[in-house]
Amino acid sequence: MPWYKHINTALEERIARLARLFLAGGSGFIGSAFVRHAVAAGHAVQALCRSERSAAAVQALGAQPVIGDLLQAGAWQAQAAQAQIVLHFAQPKTFGGRVSKARALRYEADRQVMDRNLLSALQGSAVERVVYVSGTSYYGQQDPPPKDESAEPNPRGWGPYIVKAIQQLETFRAAGLPIVTVFPSSVYGAGSWYAEILASLKAGRTQLTLARRDPTLATVHVEDCARAILHLMEHGTIGERYIICDDRPPKYSEILAQSAKALNVPLKTRAVPLWLGRIIAGPVVTDVYDAHLSNARLRSTGFRFQFPTIEQGIPDVVRTWLSAQAR
Template identity: 40%
Template sequence: MNIFITGGTGYIGSSTVNEALRQGHQVTVLTRSREKAIELEDTGVRAIIGDLLTDGDWQSALSEADYVIHLAAPPTWGKKVTLKVANAYQKGHYQMTVRLLDNINPQKLKKLVYVAGTSYFGDSGDNEPVTESYRSQPKGWGPYIAPSVDVLSAYVDKGMPVVITFPGQVYGAKSWFPQLFLKPLSQNKPVTGLKGHNPIFSPIHVEDCARAFLFLLEHGQIEERYLLVDDQPIRSADITTLSAQALHRQDKKRYVPTWLCRMLLGPVLTEYATAHTNFSNSKLKASGFTYLYPTIQLGIEDVVKEWKELSTSKGRIE
């Protein structure tokens, strides 16, 4: 396949690019960084320097693509997310979506895998895992990605072959997971949670997430939505326990009031951290997809091993 990938240098995007190359596909990646473009080209990727929000060479490259995976989003990691930041994110996210879709050649395109997030569905509750048909009030980032997701139907109505994916908590050695769980525990420090909250997460290993994108390029049904999560939702406190066991360290937790989190991280991330993301992968599995790591219990050892190797190569435990 000839695949055009946006957001191909992030931790999910990098895994997707690597998996696509491993499977023998031709890959084009749009990146804003000249340095990353050189790194990509060294691996056999065709790198296009540019930005979805600005006209450039990416438009002609995109028009040639048979398949597209859209992962790009405005950067937010590591900053306090105020309502002002979130509203700017929403505007940029929507503009990226529309600019991408408006520059695709519908006569050439065979499939677009659009990547959203489970916050679009809202708080799932803590009973049985819910499916793609569930919809509540969007939580966390949900209200800010909803306009982008909702506009897709207008393009589908015009014949655009779109498949929409909703990954859960995508964990890996280069993700949020080491920063929130592995780093503090490895330093004999506690993992921080919110008082009165032990939300359910629906994780998926980053390699399985990347494999799912590529699987759905071939086997995903147009107009359909797919939750990308593993077999077993898990409480956030239990992830701390699993991490401690994998690191052979003491299981340490501390809890801070919600108001403090809201003050330090902002209302959007606080809402995300208190909502249940309790989702089912029944639809993805019914389509024929199989997992390398069906549960986080089976994936965490791999992540810890890779994280330690990366940290050793840098001369420190990050």
């Protein structure tokens, strides 16, 4: 075979592995990290955006924005149905401010409408794979030893408010949509809930904790979470669920201590009784739980973590966060 044939075959194989992706939630915390990794891997990424600001953000990451709102049917649905692979990261906002029961119920209702508008548009299309991003609050309280995806769900925190979305997802899966469901644990990075903790520590504020409760959190670095989702997009089995969490779940107190150490600031904490915590932060955020979860299924697909524990991951995130603050 002439030498150029080898190059051609290699090129063809590479192109065959590249896909046209359509993302919902590509401007969000995990979604934007995913866009960076997917674009770097050579995939063509379209990202649904409901504002010019989000459109500019995804464009800067190398994705093509598609304007639309998941809460409303629109031309974006036909665009989604033309993709090879659809990834759904979008959700109503969860962090920032007090989370009342009424806000959580609005989240529950809106999430179902958003999912339905996207998933119904894909029925009967040639979409090869749908990656649906859920969360481990659905599994909720899980005692040691670490539990896998077959564990009986015991939803806590935001979990009870995503149960209906997961039940609805099951009906789409049963109707034949090629869905892979991923369950990230608490995702820490230079954004979302963890950036609020870093900002508060850096400002020297006292960290409120719940008296007599130091929950065990399953965690994952945002870059590992995005890489794991990209990996499962290619290697996950249709119809399966995958928990995305580190090797060792830390206590909340360890996360605070590691973060203060990486920021080089003193850690000041004050334990408040549950009733006071509920008034300050609301009943959802204070419904804390121990998440002893296993990443064995994810690892069995060949995925390797860059930051397997918070000891490796938190200093990296703090460096990224500090340099973003300095800009």
